[in-house]
Amino acid sequence: MSQSLAKECNELKERYDTCFLKWYSEKYLRGTGTEQNNECSELFKQYSSCLQGAWHRQAAGRGPGRTQGQRLDIHEQEEITDLLRALSDWLLASELSVMPEDDGLMRVFWPTDLPRSDCRGVVVGWRNSALDVLVVAVLEEVEPRRVESALKLGNLLRNAPHPVSRIYEQCGKSSISVLGVSNTPDTVEVDSSWIRVTIPPKQRVPSVTCARASSIQIILFERPLPGRMQYMSLDPIALALGDKHDGFRQDFADSGEEDDEKRERLNKEAKRKLVEKLKQHSVVKRIPSPKERALPTIINQINWAWELEKLLQQNVSRIGTRPKRALSVSERVVESATTARDMILVWLWDMITIYVLPVIKKLFVLGLMAHRVVAEMLLRILEWRLRPRYAALKDISATAQQVEIRLQQFCYWPMQYVTLRLRKNDWASVTTSHPDYIRFYNSLWLVANDVIIGMAFGSYIIDNADWVANEISRLLTTYTVEALQSSISWLMGWPAGLKLNTELAAFLGDLFLWVIEYWASGIRYELRDTQDIGTTCNDNNPLRQHPSTSVIALHPIPLDFKSMFYQYFQMGNRIRKHYLSPRVAMCLLMGKFVPPLNRKNLYSLQYSMLPAKRAGVMEMWDALNSLPASKRKSMPVQVPILANGRNRFPSNYGGGRSRSYG
Amino acid sequence: MLTTTPYLTIRRPSPTTAEFTLTTCPPLTLRLRAALFGVLCLRFIAVLSAIIGIYSAFFHPSGLLPPPIFPSGRITLLDFELNNFLLHILHLLYVSAPGQSIASLATSLPPYAVLALSAITAYIALFARIHTTESLLVLRGLGIQMSSNVGGGYFRLGGGTYMKRTRFIPTEKIQDILINEAFKGFEVRYYLVIVVEGEEDVVVCFPRLLPRRKIVERVWRGARGCLYEKDGPVMSAGAGGGSTHNGNWRGGNEKG
Numbered sequence: 001m002s003q004s005l006a007k008e009c010n011e012l013k014e015r016y017d018t019c020f021l022k023w024y025s026e027k028y029l030r031g032t033g034t035e036q037n038n039e040c041s042e043l044f045k046q047y048s049s050c051l052q053g054a055w056h057r058q059a060a061g062r063g064p065g066r067t068q069g070q071r072l073d074i075h076e077q078e079e080i081t082d083l084l085r086a087l088s089d090w091l092l093a094s095e096l097s098v099m100p101e102d103d104g105l106m107r108v109f110w111p112t113d114l115p116r117s118d119c120r121g122v123v124v125g126w127r128n129s130a131l132d133v134l135v136v137a138v139l140e141e142v143e144p145r146r147v148e149s150a151l152k153l154g155n156l157l158r159n160a161p162h163p164v165s166r167i168y169e170q171c172g173k174s175s176i177s178v179l180g181v182s183n184t185p186d187t188v189e190v191d192s193s194w195i196r197v198t199i200p201p202k203q204r205v206p207s208v209t210c211a212r213a214s215s216i217q218i219i220l221f222e223r224p225l226p227g228r229m230q231y232m233s234l235d236p237i238a239l240a241l242g243d244k245h246d247g248f249r250q251d252f253a254d255s256g257e258e259d260d261e262k263r264e265r266l267n268k269e270a271k272r273k274l275v276e277k278l279k280q281h282s283v284v285k286r287i288p289s290p291k292e293r294a295l296p297t298i299i300n301q302i303n304w305a306w307e308l309e310k311l312l313q314q315n316v317s318r319i320g321t322r323p324k325r326a327l328s329v330s331e332r333v334v335e336s337a338t339t340a341r342d343m344i345l346v347w348l349w350d351m352i353t354i355y356v357l358p359v360i361k362k363l364f365v366l367g368l369m370a371h372r373v374v375a376e377m378l379l380r381i382l383e384w385r386l387r388p389r390y391a392a393l394k395d396i397s398a399t400a401q402q403v404e405i406r407l408q409q410f411c412y413w414p415m416q417y418v419t420l421r422l423r424k425n426d427w428a429s430v431t432t433s434h435p436d437y438i439r440f441y442n443s444l445w446l447v448a449n450d451v452i453i454g455m456a457f458g459s460y461i462i463d464n465a466d467w468v469a470n471e472i473s474r475l476l477t478t479y480t481v482e483a484l485q486s487s488i489s490w491l492m493g494w495p496a497g498l499k500l501n502t503e504l505a506a507f508l509g510d511l512f513l514w515v516i517e518y519w520a521s522g523i524r525y526e527l528r529d530t531q532d533i534g535t536t537c538n539d540n541n542p543l544r545q546h547p548s549t550s551v552i553a554l555h556p557i558p559l560d561f562k563s564m565f566y567q568y569f570q571m572g573n574r575i576r577k578h579y580l581s582p583r584v585a586m587c588l589l590m591g592k593f594v595p596p597l598n599r600k601n602l603y604s605l606q607y608s609m610l611p612a613k614r615a616g617v618m619e620m621w622d623a624l625n626s627l628p629a630s631k632r633k634s635m636p637v638q639v640p641i642l643a644n645g646r647n648r649f650p651s652n653y654g655g656g657r658s659r660s661y662g
Numbered sequence: 663m664l665t666t667t668p669y670l671t672i673r674r675p676s677p678t679t680a681e682f683t684l685t686t687c688p689p690l691t692l693r694l695r696a697a698l699f700g701v702l703c704l705r706f707i708a709v710l711s712a713i714i715g716i717y718s719a720f721f722h723p724s725g726l727l728p729p730p731i732f733p734s735g736r737i738t739l740l741d742f743e744l745n746n747f748l749l750h751i752l753h754l755l756y757v758s759a760p761g762q763s764i765a766s767l768a769t770s771l772p773p774y775a776v777l778a779l780s781a782i783t784a785y786i787a788l789f790a791r792i793h794t795t796e797s798l799l800v801l802r803g804l805g806i807q808m809s810s811n812v813g814g815g816y817f818r819l820g821g822g823t824y825m826k827r828t829r830f831i832p833t834e835k836i837q838d839i840l841i842n843e844a845f846k847g848f849e850v851r852y853y854l855v856i857v858v859e860g861e862e863d864v865v866v867c868f869p870r871l872l873p874r875r876k877i878v879e880r881v882w883r884g885a886r887g888c889l890y891e892k893d894g895p896v897m898s899a900g901a902g903g904g905s906t907h908n909g910n911w912r913g914g915n916e917k918g
Contacts, residue, residue, distance in 0.1 A: 039840070105678055105802065105803065107803060120777075199746075215676065215677060215678060217676075217678055217679075217801075217802075217803070217804075219804075234830075234832060271862075271863075272862060275864055278840075278842065278855070278857065278864055279837065279857050281838065281840055281857075282837055282838030282840065285837070286838075286890065288834045289803070291803045292803055292804075292833040292834045293834055294832055295805075295832045295833075296834075380790060391900075466817065524678060549676070550676035550678055550679050550688070550801075552801060552804070557828060640690055657724060
């Protein structure tokens with residue numbers, strides 16, 4: 001900052017400048033300066049009055065001529081521009097804090113799979129901010145006024161299968177609003193913030209105009225179907241449970257880190273520091289505009305779009321006069337006939353559900369509990385340590401560890417299943433439990449896989465036991481015994497024409513031959529297996545553009561191969577890092593023992609699918625009993641649907657303008 | 663002839679969107695198309711010879727001419743079955759002069775070597791990439807999508823696009839876009855990085871091509887302008903002083 005024109009104002013100017021800069025960088029740029037710039041305005045007033053006083057005094061002192069010289073003038077001008085800049089900054093800031101994001105760019109999220117027609121309609125959806133809307137449904141043949149009032153009263157969300165408040169909570173807005181009109185001629189007056197949509201019959205992209213927006217961004221998306229557990233997310237889903245890593249790390253620390261692990265950790269640390277340093281480079285932290293911050297909410301709204309539209313369309317008939325055909329006579333006959341047949345089936349089904357199913361259920365739950373108790377006892381034994389630092393049984397024996405993992409999986413299943421059942425009591429669009437679902441069936445499938453592969457392999461070995469044994473022993477004798485023996489015998493003679501110390505060569509050769517003989521008598525081999533999971537998920541991703549109004553389409557992209565089998569790759573990496581390292585080569589050269597890969601390293605992938613702390617026996621009992629009784633399908637109560645054209649009700653029931661076609 | 667040094671093309675479909683594409687593929691002229699077609703034919707021949715190699719090594723190791731599948735030499739509709747048909751074609755190829763030369767080569771090698779060799783040939787022929795194309799799509803208020811091509815890029819011949827691998831970063835997560843420098847061998851490379859909040863690594867744009875500093879600066883300016891500034895990007899390409907690295911730039915709201 002330059003010096004003030006008048007010396008006596010220097011201090012005031014400095015104070016104001018620091019205050020303003022502080023406010024500007026700390027509050028305004030972070031978006032917290034919503035209230036006016038109060039802190040500094042007082043200082044600003046003092047400063048400007050001081051300056052004015054000084055100015056007058058100077059002017060008076062100099063007299064009317066004011067010919068003191070160019071230098072002062074330039075200085076003055078600088079001061080004034082400085083002042084003006086500060087003032088305009090201040091004004092701008094206070095103005096912007098009132099209207100934070102009016103840059104004339106309107107963002108419209110539009111589902112491509114909305115049913116389209118030429119009828120006039122009302123566009124309904126979420127208004128995330130003035131120029132940021134997400135279309136949920138187009139309600140046809142209704143008055144915008146009535147839709148608005150119905151939305152306020154909540155009429156359009158009647159008969160919802162689950163609590164409506166959940167929708168608002170998840171979608172981050174307190175109400176659904178009318179966004180505009182579709183296929184309405186321009187002569188009809190609408191609110192300036194509303195959009196006008198024309199949906200050309202054959203095209204994918206609707207044309208959207210809005211009086212307030214200078215440019216429009218249409219983002220097309222295909223609604224994910226909640227029934228098929230489709231959903232969009234900004235990040236690929238993680239299937240490993242997040243809660244457990246700390247506890248697990250400690251387990252590792254007990255066994256002592258290996259060299260390469262330690263090196264890896266140090267590398268990571270160094271890299272993290274470097275990145276942290278790089279992050280310090282950004283001077284001004286930009287505050288994301290509300291539009292940008294809304295993205296996660298919008299993703300949720302997209303996930304809800306399907307169910308919400310269903311609900312809205314179901315209730316349109318309450319406010320409008322959507323033409324609906326009444327049932328013809330023959331159709332009614334068919335309907336009543338099917339009803340009669342259904343009655344018997346329903347009765348039979350009721351008998352079963354009332355008398356048979358509960359008994360089976362109870363037995364099953366009791367069986368599960370018994371299993372759980374046994375599992376708990378076994379697990380206690382497997383995990384028991386003589387002292388905290390001593391190894392438990394599962395650390396010593398691979399079999400024990402295998403048993404432990406299986407038991408843990410068995411214990412986790414009922415809990416997972418309960419969570420999944422609870423999912424049914426909520427809207428299908430709530431996506432939080434989808435990873436649970438995948439995890440549950442994944443682990444079921446993995447166990448089934450293990451059993452299938454194990455049985456196939458086992459039966460193959462049993463059937464061809466002799467051949468397999470012969471083949472293995474032949475291979476082993478060829479490569480580990482005979483080849484060695486022949487090469488040693490070769491060395492004992494005159495290898496490649498070299499004459500060696502015959503006695504020493506014979507002695508050493510005999511010694512090694514004897515060692516090989518001994519080794520050949522007791523060849524052992526060990527097989528180990530591990531297994532893992534693959535996943536798929538949706539990720540969203542914009543692609544296409546169009547002039548003037550930009551059109552962006554969201555495409556689901558399949559998870560690529562590498563991330564689908566991420567854990568396999570990770571495990572491969574671990575094995576590679578352990579066995580294909582210079583250290584191993586050194587060991588081989590020096591004739592040292594190559595340390596095998598720690599079993600824990602391989603199993604850690606499996607443990608990552610299990611919770612760190614398993615649910616206790618009582619916890620499981622409570623969870624199983626808390627399962628809501630499966631809702632019996634009660635006969636749907638016939639709520640009189642207003643004016644939907646059915647002949648059962650007088651056609652002017654509810655006072656709507658109803659029409660009915662024969 | 664097939665590739666050039668990477669050059670930048672900027673597409674601005676609307677003021678709020680910009681796509682910066684960096685590619686080594688020269689503009690599609692007739693000559694280039696012809697050359698690409700030639701490459702495609704070569705790929706095809708390579709794959710075919712790999713198949714013939716395997717066929718001759720494992721099905722006719724003796725090197726003798728096998729009897730044809732359709733003895734009459736004509737295919738009637740009756741015995742038209744896909745399997746037989748394919749086998750017949752394979753047989754015809756095998757019997758032909760170039761096929762025989764491949765077969766003699768294959769029978770002279772051990773079968774496992776033939777298998778490995780054919781697999782490598784086929785893999786290279788199918789998946790080798792001639793061009794590298796990387797792009798950065800900037801959408802105001804939404805984020806940045808980076809993409810790079812994968813696979814053989816066969817459709818390029820007809821002017822089509824590549825198969826892409828993409829990554830989308832929402833604006834909210836973008837802490838900053840800046841130009842950084844690094845040593846690579848004995849040179850200093852300037853590269854564009856996106857600092858993503860809550861991620862342990864920064865994201866490097868154009869990781870494969872690592873373009874020259876001039877291009878990086880242009881992309882940096884354009885991307886910042888498109889992403890943050892109210893009245894669209896400032897597309898002045900020159901003016902590159904030393905001070906353009908990071909910093910200097912202040913929030914777009916300042917201008918109003």
